[in-house]
Structure formats: structure tokens, C-alpha cells
Amino acid sequence: MSTREWSPLRAAVALVSAVGLGAGGLLLGFALVTLTLAVLVVGLGLELPDTAQIVLSLVFVQGVGCAGVAFAYLKLRPIVAPKIRSLLGFDGVPGPFDIDAAVPSLRQVAIVVGGYVLALGGAFAGSILITLLQVDTGTNQAAEMGMENPAILLILIPASILIIGPGEELLFRGVVQGRLREVFGPVSGVLIPSAVFAGLHWFALSGGSPTGNLVALGILVGPALVFGAAYEVTDNIVVPALIHGIYNATLFSLLYVVVAFSDQLPDPQNSTAAVLALF
Template identity: 35%
Template structure:
């Protein structure tokens, strides 16, 4: 495993920006393909998933989610092995005191970003698009609790590994670190474009959701670039998503319908937190 000092010295801009960006896009497509291929056993296990993820059993939905993120992780791992980078390319170590500061900064920063973004979209009367997560959850509290576990063990680790430790780090060969953070964040946001187009009621809603994805990716990419430790953005990412699902769980528990309407969209988290807090007061 690499330490921040050794990994920094190994990043040399010896690749063209166009080629590096295309590699990043290619890795993203490969990750999506691997995710789709690996979810096949889930559909064989529970054919009801073919009619929609929300129609499957809890076991089927859980298996599909896990295999989806395992596929994403395998895509990044296969790339490292195929290109000779190997496991030494993975920046993984026990967080230092400095790393913990960035974990906190990343988690708090992403929440602050969401609150600020919500204020802006509220003033502009623009709502973010829903996501497929609502279809998967289907208003089931048990599924929400499972989602929290999946976020910590599979979702955040897989996405941060592929988009930060593989794609962003690969971009260091052609860009400065901060430029690589921006390019990787654009790629990450665009990955969600098809999903938000399908669930959005307008182009503005789609753009709002993509902006949230881009902003979150910038924060996670930045803390990774400053620490060279995969656990830092992974922890910050997991905490953010777990917070969202916790708010949704409380909304369903206390029957707060206005929060349940779009509880999984990041731009609505601030309103959801406030509504839940008022209900519990």
C-alpha cells in the first residue's frame, strides 16, 4: 500500500488529457457493464425483479444491490491487474489523525453543501429528480435498514474505489490533482444522467440532481486527493448516504408524507431533516 508521500512522488503527468479522460470514461462504462452482468444471478434467484426492482422480495433486492456494487468493484480491480498496476495501486491504510479530520470535513462539508443547495433550489422553485432508490425501497422500513448496511459495506467502498482510487488517480497522469478531481467528478455525475432523465419531470430537475452528484463528488474527490487514503472518501460518502436513509426511515416511522414524497433525492434532505425534527419535537 502507498503512503501519501510515496504516492505523490509517483504521480507524473506523462499522459495526454484526452487519452486519460477517455480511459476514465471507458472504465466507467466497463464498471456499469460489470455491474449489470453480475446482477444476473439476482434476477434468476427472484424473477419478480424482471418486472421492476420494487416488485422483488427483500432478499432479491438486497442481492441485486450487493452484486451491482461488487461488479463495479471488480471492474476497477480487473483494470489494475490487467495494466500491471496491481494491488499496490490501492491507497488503503488505517486513518491517521489527519485523515480523520478530512473524514469529518468531507462528511460535514457534503451536508452543508446539501443544505445550501436546497436553499438555492427552493428559491428558484426547482426540485431535484427522484432516483431508482425509491423504487427499490418501496416504502419498506426493513429495506431502508438494509440499504444503510449496503451503503457502508458495498456502495460507498465500490464507488469510491472505482471513481477515486482508480479513475481519479489514473487522471493524475495527465492533470494536476485538482483538475483530476473535477474531471472525475464530471464523469461521476454524468453516469447518473440516464437514471435522472428517466425519473425527472423536467430538464431542470435532471440538471439539479446532476449538480448535486457533481458537488458531492468534488468533495469526496478533494479529501481523497489530500490524503491518498481510500477510507477517507469512503467513510464520508457512507456517512452522508446513511444520514439520508435515516431521515427516510424516521419519515416513514412517523408517517410524514411530505418527506416520503421524494426522500431519496439529495436536494430534499434539508427539508426532510427539518420536517422530521419538528415532528419529533
């Protein structure tokens, strides 16, 4: 992580660049998915099952979009940043910027376990709050497909740890949080990316009322803060990636149990709706 460097103009540039990188990574991934599906389905006339579409989405959104933009930023920053600073009249040269990744130490493993418990506890507390408020929340589109085809959930469970967690954390904690920390310091560097991360999930929700979806996204800030704090404390991107991945895998696993054993559970659709909105 880099040292703090603040001024009003630097703050504005950091906000625009950080939010642009986060949203841009997701948009790039979705654009590639759309283009690929158009070529395969419309152009070649292929019929792709839902499982194939989910795999394509994982590869392009979390793999190419999130992770690809993160690595591209690391590669291009030393070339582009000095030119932008010169154009804006900033003094000095850009500070060092990297995303450290290492096998977690015993202390960091403890942080992974504690962070996972906090994030999952926040999800369950949020689901209870949504039930008490009786608001109409949307569901994550991938999870909604999984409710219709449980085979998708069996893909999403390992993918959460292998692709989703690492890809999204590289972009939102490694790049977005790291970029904002340069200007705003550690506290705001965790708070702002967490709000951005949760807010961008609005576009992944299907259905629900505006109020209900805002409540769900507000609750999602909780786990995002856990991911951000874990990265700030450890400076090891593997730690929040593991917390995020295991957290998502747990939710998808619980959803699979609910769907697979729906005939043995009371009112399964309502019992899972609040949790789905937190993905």
C-alpha cells in the same frame, strides 16, 4: 498516486480509459444483476422480494462491478499498459499505480469528519436550492423503493458504509481519479471524475424533468468534489470511502425517519424529494 505525464494524445487516452472504466464498472454490475434476475425469476420462476433484489444489486453493482473492475485494473495494468503504450508510440514505461488503503490517522479522521460535514451541508443546501427553483427532480430508484418499503432503507444504511462507499470510491477515486491525475494533475484529476461520477447518476434517477435532473446532478458534484479532494489530500482510499458511506447512510437514515413517521410530518413526499435526487 502516480506522477504527471501529459500530451494531447495521452490526455485523450486517459479520458477515454477513465470514463470507460467508471461507466464500465457500473454497466458490468447492472448487466450481472439483470442476468441473475432473469435466471432466478424468468428461468426458475422464483418470486424475489424487493429486499432480495436490493441485496443482489449491492453485491453486483458496487461489489463486483465497481470494486471488481478496480482490482482488475490494478492487476492487469502492468500487463496491458505497456502493450497499449507501444501501440500508440508512447515513450518509456507506465509509471507505478496503486490504491493505498490504511487505518486513518488522527489527521485523516479529522478530514473524514470535516468532509462529511461539507458533503452533508452541500446536500441540504442543494435541497433548499431545488425548492427555491421549484424544478421537478427525479428520485434515486433505490430510494424510491425504500419509500415504498422502509425495510429496504434498513439494508441500505449499513450497506452504504460497508459496500456502497468502498466500492464506488475504489473505482471512481482510486482508479478514475488516479488515472486522470497521471495526465492532468491534481486539480483536473479531482474535477473531471467528480463530474463523471455525478453525470452517471442520471441513469439512477426515476422521473423528473431534464432541467430538474440536471440541477440535481450539478448539486451532486459538490459532495463528489469533497470525496475527490479527501483522496487527493490523504492518498488513502479509506478516507473518501468513509465520508461517502457515512454521507449516504445519513441520507438513507433521514429518509427512513420521514417514511416511518410520515403520519406525524407535514407533506413528507415533497420534503424529501430534493434530498433523494442527490443520492
